[in-house]
Amino acid sequence: MPYLFTTIGPKQAAELGMILPHEHVFVDLRTWDQPGYAEGQAEDVIALVAPEIRKARNAGITALVECTPVGVGRRVDILKAVSKATGFPLVVPTGVYREPWIPPWIHEASEAQLREWMQSELEGQVEETGVRAGFIKLSAGDDGITPTEAKVLRAAAQAAKPTNSVIGSHTIRGRVVRDQLDIIEKSGYSPSRFIWIHTQAEPDFALHLEMARRGAWLEYDSIGNPEEDSMFIDWIRKLLDAGFEKQLMLSHDRGWYDPAQPGGGKPQPYTYLAETFLPRLRATGVTEETIKRLVCENPFRAFARN
Numbered sequence: 001m002p003y004l005f006t007t008i009g010p011k012q013a014a015e016l017g018m019i020l021p022h023e024h025v026f027v028d029l030r031t032w033d034q035p036g037y038a039e040g041q042a043e044d045v046i047a048l049v050a051p052e053i054r055k056a057r058n059a060g061i062t063a064l065v066e067c068t069p070v071g072v073g074r075r076v077d078i079l080k081a082v083s084k085a086t087g088f089p090l091v092v093p094t095g096v097y098r099e100p101w102i103p104p105w106i107h108e109a110s111e112a113q114l115r116e117w118m119q120s121e122l123e124g125q126v127e128e129t130g131v132r133a134g135f136i137k138l139s140a141g142d143d144g145i146t147p148t149e150a151k152v153l154r155a156a157a158q159a160a161k162p163t164n165s166v167i168g169s170h171t172i173r174g175r176v177v178r179d180q181l182d183i184i185e186k187s188g189y190s191p192s193r194f195i196w197i198h199t200q201a202e203p204d205f206a207l208h209l210e211m212a213r214r215g216a217w218l219e220y221d222s223i224g225n226p227e228e229d230s231m232f233i234d235w236i237r238k239l240l241d242a243g244f245e246k247q248l249m250l251s252h253d254r255g256w257y258d259p260a261q262p263g264g265g266k267p268q269p270y271t272y273l274a275e276t277f278l279p280r281l282r283a284t285g286v287t288e289e290t291i292k293r294l295v296c297e298n299p300f301r302a303f304a305r306n
C-alpha cells in the first residue's frame with residue numbers, strides 16, 4: 001500500500017484530504033558560502049509559521065509538501081520541530097537545487113555516491129532527524145542542464161526507482177524539461193514519476209501539453225495573485241478538456257521563515273487556493289469530483305510511494 005512519508009510518520013490516503021504539493025516553511029535563497037546561511041532557531045520558526053499552518057488546517061488542508069532541498073537551506077530538524085508543535089504533517093525532500101546553489105560536496109561526489117545518499121534518505125532518514133524523505137527535489141538551469149545537474153538527475157532516477165519515488169524539478173523552461181525527461185527515460189525511469197514544478201513559468205502552453213502527453217505531472221504552483229486567476233483557470237480547463245485531469249497539481253509556493261530577513265520576514269498564507277481560487281474554479285463549472293481529484297487525490301498519488 002502506498003504511503004505519504006511525512007515528518008510525523010507515514011500516512012495513508014484515507015487519513016488525508018487536501019494536500020498542498022509545493023510550499024515552504026524554511027528557505028534560505030543565499031548560497032552556502034554566505035555568513036548565516038540556513039541558520040535559525042526552531043522556536044523562532046514555530047512562532048512565525050505555526051499560525052499560518054493552523055490557518056491552513058482550518059481551511060481544510062491536511063498536509064503540505066515542503067519543497068526545500070539541499071542548497072536552499074534545507075533544515076529537516078526545524079521542520080520536524082514545527083510539525084511536532086502543530087501536529088501537522090510535512091513531506092520533506094532529499095535532493096539538491098541547481099547551480100550556483102549546489103554545494104562543493106555535490107560537485108565532487110560521483111553519480112553512484114549521490115544515488116546512495118538520496119536512496120539512504122528515502123529508505124532511512126535525513127541526517128539524524130529520524131524523518132524519512134518523501135521524494136526527490138532538484139532543479140536545472142534556465143538555459144539548459146549543466147553537467148553536474150545532469151549527474152544529479154541520473155543519480156535521482158536510480159535512487160527513485162527502488163522506492164517508486166517521485167522526482168520534482170524546479171524548471172523554468174519547457175525545452176529544459178524535454179531534456180530532463182530524455183535523461184529520465186535513458187536512466188530507465190518513467191516520466192510519470194516526474195513533476196514539472198513551476199510549469200506556469202513557461203508561457204508556451206503547447207509545451208505544457210507536450211510534457212503531459214509524455215506522462216509528466218504538471219504543477220501550477222504560484223497561485224495566489226488574483227490578477228493571475230483567470231490565466232490559471234484557462235490553462236486548467238484546457239488541460240481538463242485534453243484529458244489530463246490525473247496529471248495536474250495546484251499550490252502557492254508560499255510560506256516561509258527566511259533567515260536572510262530580520263525576524264525571518266513576513267510569511268505569506270497557505271490559504272488562497274482553498275478560500276479564494278477553488279470557489280472561482282467551481283464557479284466556471286468544474287465539478288466537485290474534479291476539484292477533489294486535483295487537490296486531494298493527485299498530490300497523494302504523485303508523492304505516495306512504497
Ligand SMILES: [Zn+2]
Nearest residue numbers: 022024067253
Ligand atoms: Zn518553491
